[in-house]
Amino acid sequence: MDDEAFTNISGKPISLECHSHSSFCREFTVSSPKVSIGKVTVYTCCVWLLAYGVFFFTQNTAVLSSAIFITLIGMMLHIHLVKVDHETLLIIGSLGIQVSSSYASGREITTFIEMSKIKDIVINEAIYMHQIIYYLCVLLKDPSEHDTVSGVVPLFQSSKPRLNCLEKVYKSCQEILSACQ
Amino acid sequence: MGQRRRTAALKSPSSQRDSGDAAWVPNKKHNICMVSDFFYPNMGGVESHIYQLSQCLIEKGHKVVIATHAYGRRKGVRYLTNGLKVYYLPLQVMYNQSTATTCFHSLPLLRCVFVRERITVVHAHSSFSAMAHDALFHAKTMGLNTVFTDHSLFGFADVSSVLTNKLLTVSLCDTNHIVCVSYTSKENTVLRAALNPEIVSVIPNAVDPTDFTPDPTQRQHDRITIVVISRLVYRKGIDLLGGIIPELCLKYPDLHFLIGGEGPKRIVLEEVREKYQLHERVRLLGALEHKDVRGVLVQGHIFLNTSLTEAFCMAIVEGASCGLQVVSTRVGGIPEVLPEDLITLCEPTVRSLCAGLESVIAQQRSGSVPSPATIHSRVRNLYTWKNVAERTERVYDRVAGEGVLPLDRRLRRLRAHCGPVAGSIFAFVAVLDFLFLLLLQWLVPDHLMDVAVDATGPRGLWSQEKSCKSRFYSKSATKGAAGASSQ
Numbered sequence: 001m002d003d004e005a006f007t008n009i010s011g012k013p014i015s016l017e018c019h020s021h022s023s024f025c026r027e028f029t030v031s032s033p034k035v036s037i038g039k040v041t042v043y044t045c046c047v048w049l050l051a052y053g054v055f056f057f058t059q060n061t062a063v064l065s066s067a068i069f070i071t072l073i074g075m076m077l078h079i080h081l082v083k084v085d086h087e088t089l090l091i092i093g094s095l096g097i098q099v100s101s102s103y104a105s106g107r108e109i110t111t112f113i114e115m116s117k118i119k120d121i122v123i124n125e126a127i128y129m130h131q132i133i134y135y136l137c138v139l140l141k142d143p144s145e146h147d148t149v150s151g152v153v154p155l156f157q158s159s160k161p162r163l164n165c166l167e168k169v170y171k172s173c174q175e176i177l178s179a180c181q
Numbered sequence: 182m183g184q185r186r187r188t189a190a191l192k193s194p195s196s197q198r199d200s201g202d203a204a205w206v207p208n209k210k211h212n213i214c215m216v217s218d219f220f221y222p223n224m225g226g227v228e229s230h231i232y233q234l235s236q237c238l239i240e241k242g243h244k245v246v247i248a249t250h251a252y253g254r255r256k257g258v259r260y261l262t263n264g265l266k267v268y269y270l271p272l273q274v275m276y277n278q279s280t281a282t283t284c285f286h287s288l289p290l291l292r293c294v295f296v297r298e299r300i301t302v303v304h305a306h307s308s309f310s311a312m313a314h315d316a317l318f319h320a321k322t323m324g325l326n327t328v329f330t331d332h333s334l335f336g337f338a339d340v341s342s343v344l345t346n347k348l349l350t351v352s353l354c355d356t357n358h359i360v361c362v363s364y365t366s367k368e369n370t371v372l373r374a375a376l377n378p379e380i381v382s383v384i385p386n387a388v389d390p391t392d393f394t395p396d397p398t399q400r401q402h403d404r405i406t407i408v409v410i411s412r413l414v415y416r417k418g419i420d421l422l423g424g425i426i427p428e429l430c431l432k433y434p435d436l437h438f439l440i441g442g443e444g445p446k447r448i449v450l451e452e453v454r455e456k457y458q459l460h461e462r463v464r465l466l467g468a469l470e471h472k473d474v475r476g477v478l479v480q481g482h483i484f485l486n487t488s489l490t491e492a493f494c495m496a497i498v499e500g501a502s503c504g505l506q507v508v509s510t511r512v513g514g515i516p517e518v519l520p521e522d523l524i525t526l527c528e529p530t531v532r533s534l535c536a537g538l539e540s541v542i543a544q545q546r547s548g549s550v551p552s553p554a555t556i557h558s559r560v561r562n563l564y565t566w567k568n569v570a571e572r573t574e575r576v577y578d579r580v581a582g583e584g585v586l587p588l589d590r591r592l593r594r595l596r597a598h599c600g601p602v603a604g605s606i607f608a609f610v611a612v613l614d615f616l617f618l619l620l621l622q623w624l625v626p627d628h629l630m631d632v633a634v635d636a637t638g639p640r641g642l643w644s645q646e647k648s649c650k651s652r653f654y655s656k657s658a659t660k661g662a663a664g665a666s667s668q
Contacts, residue, residue: 011629125258125633127271130289132258132297134631163631 006165008032009133016165024093024176028169030159031086035079035104044071079104084158091173093180097121097138099155113153115180116143121173123166124152134163136170211577212244214300216291216317218279218310220249220267224471225412226495227307227332230386232261237570239263243577244637246298248291250280250312264636268294272312282311284610285617288319292621295323297633302577304328308335308345314352321355321591322614326580329353330360330384331370334492334513346373347599351607354598355591357580360384360573362493363514369492375598384572385518388498390561395504395553396479404435405542408481408505410474410496411488413444418487418510423449424531425487427457429538436462436542441477443468478503482545483538489529491515497524501560504553506545508537519563523556588615 019027051067083104090098100110119141140151219227235245251269275281303320305313336342353374359381361367411417484500486509511526527537596604
């Protein structure tokens, strides 16, 4: 429905899309910016210049060809394993939560958590690298024991939106969670 | 709420406050960050001092957060009673629960804490804590006001204290205000760190009198019990205790010792017990939890403290508050702690301590000692946390009105106060720290850090909307150990 501009914790713009399919089913998609051509060029140039430097001293052409392979494989691995374009949180009251992240290569990973296992959705604080950040997470419970938390599933792990974005998602999630309890 | 007031000031790292901000308002609320290596789950005087002081300051409407290093699996952000937030930062522990110091590596995390909590005053505790010194150093680089509380006494003679004293001089020469726990400690600190006595305040520790109430029914009347509660380390004079026990046990067959605490000197006491066959009469209880201390204290008639050096000594106040006769060595700040008729002071020798104990035992036998209830009623109002918090608040008010030295004057101060060699080295380190800060500010600008949600105090977010309490779960709660809030 609406599309707003937010930033992630390192200041890159991200966008949050909220779709309200019905009163108890909502979908949130956080999209990170695409791989910029400038960044690719910079990394490629770095590897190639380094390889050329080594080649200059060793006079071994294998260095140059391996540099080409390294950049190609590196790029493929990056878009296949690291670079996430969209992260989607689909929450359906009374049924559960589906979390999916789609990589730049088109690969998609989807997990589903059923409602009986969900205790709550909360915003928590964590120390991440040399920063302290807020993140959204799903608290899991054992269906047999009600008061203990058996696990935590962090959401939007690769896009890492800032607090204002998390709050927005949190509030609409709570609306649905409270309605179905 | 008046707590976001410093937002603008924080953005200028070069430590110059705009003049409007420096206007002194006595009742303004501060955002305080207590930094020390020592905090719960570690146990001791510094830990409880930080906790109690923070709770009282929160009650007064200030915002308080605590930063300490990670203890085992306890890392991340935790909340204690009244929304007191504790950052357990993953910094490497080197020796005796004190972190390693490189002057730099803790800057990114500490800066993050200071910025996101909008800290205005950094209050570091304990001169043994490397993290406290690091935090003071970084806070001055970031242009925040600094307060330091010294909890211990030091010598001047041996190599290690000469080095520590030099470090302390460097660390404190541009700190805004220093708090000591007793006048002896103030003298000691002023001499060690070559400070101007005007910026050193004395604020004693306190005990919670409701935690330490007398209960004479717990005593056994067919014997006299001497209670000792301290860590079993050299500083606490455990070797003296090892000399006293056999001498007195020989003289008084109805004398019993009850010793609580753990430490490397336990072996001395065990040897004594073994040698003189005193297993029945000398009981070693091992490490005690704070809540169990009172249960041990009320079993005794006499409280014995054999410390060789002590800045304040909470233990004797706790003992007196439980209605015990206190016998202690006359060292450090101990003579200031209790009124003369409540304490028997001895020289730190076996003979003098034995003589003191004998006279107290004689008084106890003749029944000429005041009743536990009278002692308790006299002690209960001597040291209260409320009073400590009020006095600390006044220190913060004063500090908030002072400016922080800009870098050039700080460098000059360092070189003038700490000698040409150490001064120049640390001036260089200060410059590096400043450059590192600039780098961090370029990498992660202040405006990209989310302002932490304020959960502290009666007006905090938690108390306002109780229903939303589950909103910010601490990691400990998620692991099913909700003990973080029950400290």
